Amino acid sequence: MTRYVVGIDNGSQSSKVTIYDDHGRVCAVGRVPLPSNDSPRPGVVEYPDDVLWESIAEACRRALSDFSGDPRGIVGIGLCTIRFCRAILRSDGSLAQPVQSWMDERVGRPYRAEVPDAAYVTTSSGYITHRMTGNFTDTVANYQGVWPLDAAHWAWSSDEQDYRRTGMPRRMLFDLVMPGEQLGTLTPAAAGSTGLPAGVPVIATANDKAVEALGAGLQDPQSLLLSLGTYIAGMSVGDAGRTGATSFWTNFGAEPGKHLYESGGIRRGMWTVSWFRDLLGEGTVREAESRGESVEELLGREAHGVPAGSDGLLTVPDWLAPAEVPSRKGSILGFDGRQGRAHMFRSILEGIAMTMKERTDAMAAELGTTFEHLVVTGGGASSDLLTQILADVFDLECLRLEGGSSAGRGAAICAAVATGLVPTVSDGVERFAVVTDRTEPIPENTEIYRDLETVYRDVRAATDGIYRRTRETLG
Template structure:
C-alpha cells in the first residue's frame, strides 16, 4: 500500500496544498488566492470574513481533485499557517472578530478585549487547527512576540507577570503541542468542505518561516536560506536559543529543540517585482503574452543582456519605513538615459540581493559562522535571473529544490514523522528536500558586486537626510 501525506502552506497571498507520496514525490497540488486585507483604519490590517479557512478549504479541494491516488491512503496532514497573526475566538471556537494580520499594530501590543464574547486568543494555526479537528490545541512553535511563552522551555510561562504583561489569562490560551505531534483528527465537517478523508491526523508544525526552512533542507550552520517572498528573510539554524543579539533574532525551529536564526529582512520584498510588472501596464502584458511569456519571464530574458550593476542604476528597496527611521523611503538612483525597463528590472533584483547580503553578513559575523552555500525558496526562486544574481552577489553556489512550496514540503515532513512514514526529521529532509539545480557564481560579476557593496552601504545615510527634509514639507 502506498501512503501519502498532505502539506498545507497558508501564506500571505494564497494557500497551497500539496499531496506527497512516501518518497517525497509531489502527487497533486491545489492553490487558492487570498483576497486583499481590510484596513478599516490606520494600524488595523485584518483578514476579511473567514478567508483564511476558506482559502485552505478551497486549496484542499483543488488538490484532491488533482489527486489520482486513493484518499484513504492519506495518513497525515501537516498544517502550516501565516505567523504573527492573532485570532480571537468565541467559546465555540468561531471567530469573534476578524483575524489580525502580522502587519496589524495590535499584534505587537498586549491583548485588549474588543468584543464581549471573546473567550480564546490564539494564532492563525490555532484557529485553523480548531476548524479542522475541533480541538483547542496549537503548535508551540508559532508563538513569538506578544505571548506569555517561555521560549527556553517551549511552554507557556510559569510567571504570572508574563500573563499580565500580554493581557492574556491562561484559560484564554490553547494547549500546546510540539512540532511533529498530532493535534487531533479531521472532523466529518472539515472533511466535507476540504474533500480530505475524515479521521486523518492533523499534525503540528511551526511558524511558516521555520517550516519553510525545514522543507528547504536547512540543517547545518554553513547553509543560508533566502526566502524570496512577500517578506524576504535570511535564515540559518542552530541548537541554541540566542538572546541579546543585534543583527538577528531567534525563533522556534520546526524540529523540537532546534532554533531558527533570522536576519533583518525586506518587507514588501518580491512585491516590488509585482509592482513594477503592473506599473508597465496592459501593453507590456499583451507583448509578453504574444511571446508566450509572463511579464516577469520576458523582463528576465531582457535583463540577462544588462551587465552587472545595471549600467549605474542602484535600487534600495526600503518601500516600508522601519520604526527606527520613519522618514526612510525606497530609492532608485543613477538614471542617465542609457537605462530601459530591463535595467530597472535587473536593478530591483540586485537591490534585493545586495540588501540581503549586507544583512546576512551581519548575522554571520554575530553567529561566528561562514556561509558556504545559499538555498533560495519562495516565488523569487522561480526566476533564473534572480538565482544567478544571488549567486553572484553572495559569491556562493545557489541551490534550488525540486517541487513547489518549501513550507508545504516542511509541513509534509512533520506529518511524515508524526505518522511513522519516516523515522526522523533528518530522514524526512533526505527524502523530501531534493535538489533541483545548482547555480555557480560568475566571478567577474561577483567582483563588481563586492566593490558596489561599499557604495551600497553608504546610500541610506545620505538619502535618509533627504527624506527627512522632504517629509517635513510633504508629510
C-alpha cells in the same frame, strides 16, 4: 496501498495544499488566493469573514480533484499557518471577531477584550487546528510576539506576572504540543468541508518561516536560506535560543529544541518586481504575449544582456520606512542615458541581492559563522536571472528545490515523520527536499559586486538627509 501525506501552507496571499506520496513526490496541488485584508480603522488589519478556514478547505478540495491516488492512503496532515496572527474565539471555538493579521497593531500589544463572548485567544494555527480536530490545542512553535510563554522551555510561563503583562489568563489559552506531535484527528465535519478522510492525524508544525526552512532542507548552520516573497528574509538554523542580538531575531524551529535565526529583511521585496512590471503597461504585456512569454520572462531575458552593475544604475529597495528612520525612502540612482527597462529590471534584482547580502553578513558575524551554502525559495526563486545574481553577489552556489511551496513541503515532512512514513527529520529532508538545479557564481561578476558593496552601504547615509528635507516640505 501507496501512502500519502498532505502539507497545508496557509500564507499571507494564498492557501496552498500539496499531496505528496511516500517517495516525497508531488501528486496534486490546490491553491486558493486570499482576498485583501479589511482595515476598518487605522492600525486594524483583519482577515474578512472566515477566509482562513474557507480558503484552506477549498484548497484541499482542489488538490483532491487533481489527485489520482486513493485518498484512503492519506496517513497524515501537516498544518502550517501564518505567524504573528491573533484569533479570538468563543467557548465553542467559533470566531468571536475577525482574525487579526500580523500587520495589525493589536498583535504587538497586550490582549484587551473587545467582545463580551471571548473565551480563547490563540494563533491562526490554533484556530485552524480547532476547525480541523475540535481540540483546543496548538503548536508551541507558532507563538511569537506578545504571549505569556517560557521560550527557554517551549511552554507556558510559570510566572503569573507574564499573564498579567500580556492580558492573557491561562484559562483563555490553548494547550500546547511540540512540532511533529499530533494535534488531533480530522473530524467528520472537517472531512466534509475539505474532502480529506475523517480520522486522519493532524500534525503540529511551527511558524511559517521555520516550516519553510525545513521544507528547503535547512539542517546545517552553515546553510543560508533566502525566502524571496513579498517579505524577503535570510534564515539560518541552530540549537540555541539567542537573545539580545541586534542583526537578527530568533524563532522557534520546526523541530523540538531547534531554532531559526532570521536576518533583517526587505518589506515589499518581490512586490518591487510586480510594481515595475505593472508600470510598463499593456504594451509590454502584449509584446511579451506575442513572444509566448510573461513580462517577467521578457525582462529577464533582456536583462541577461545587461552587464553586472547595470551600467551604474543602483536600486535601494527601502519602500517602507523603518520606525527609527520614518523619512527613509527607496532610491533608484545613476541614470545617464544608457539605461532602459532591462537595466532597471536588473538593477532592482541587484538591489535585492546586495541588500540581503549586507543583512545576512551582519547576522553571520553576530552568530560567529560563515555561510557556505545558499538556498532560495519563494516566488522569486523561479527567476533564473535573480538566482544567478544571488550566486554572484554571495559568491556561493545557489540551490533551488523541486516542487512548489517550501512551507507545504516542510509541513509534509513533519507529518511524514510523525506517522512513521520516514524515521527521522533528516530522512524526511533527504526524501522530500530534492535539489533540482545549482547555479554557480560567475567570478568576474562577483568581483564587481564585491567592489559595489561599500557603495550600497553608503547610499542610505547620503539619501536619508535628502528625504528628511523633502518630507518636511511634501510630507
